[in-house]
Amino acid sequence: MTENIRNYLLSKPFTEMQYPFGVGIEVYKVKGKMFATLSLGKMGKGGDGRKAYWWMNLKCDPDEAVMLCDIFPSVIPGYHMNKRLWNTVILDGSIPQGEIERMIDNSFNLVVSKMSQKDQQSIRVYE
Template identity: 80%
Template sequence: MANEYLLGKPETSVGQPFGEGVDVYKVKGKMFATLSLGKMGKGDGDKQDWWMNLKCDPEEAVMLRDIFPAVIPGYHMNKALWNTVILDGSIPPSEIERMIDNSFNLVVSKMTKKDQQSILVHL
């Protein structure tokens, strides 16, 4: 579900610049999400949940960590600006989509007006 939703964002591409097992989602070359099976594609034994890193407003990042046990400070990321969302089924899909939307929109908001307009026309 997460992969399809991430790829459904306008101007999004996916690659593996950190190595096999870690998909990196970018909008116009700027990273807004990663997705891997377990910690950076390593997994933990028999329990194999997907881990997704998402950019986040610093205040909202802390609030989400307080609300959802499956949201932790960004694994291998700037912990003030990124959260790791463990996709273990405990967070409603609509909330995961909202977090993805926020990450995407945060990254787009830092782009030039021209780049923003080329993306926003698709939303």
């Protein structure tokens, strides 16, 4: 599942993966602006005691962020992020792949929408 998510993140136009926060925390950026992170949950968090799950931070509209946390137990306010603007998705298999991709799309589009018109146009050509 994690490999599918990595591939989906990297399929977005002008997306690069970097490690600015150190090894183990993948940061996905579009034209230098972060729209997702992916890392293993910390000890004691994000797992069932036997297995650690991957955690993905995604930018989110504040109203939708609250709604997603209410709908999905594995969506929590952004871990180590602005909790109003970011959600953490614990990839434990409880959220359908299509919904995860929709959340990724929303995060990507929110970040792109804050860019200059020129950058937005260069990205939208590939969608």
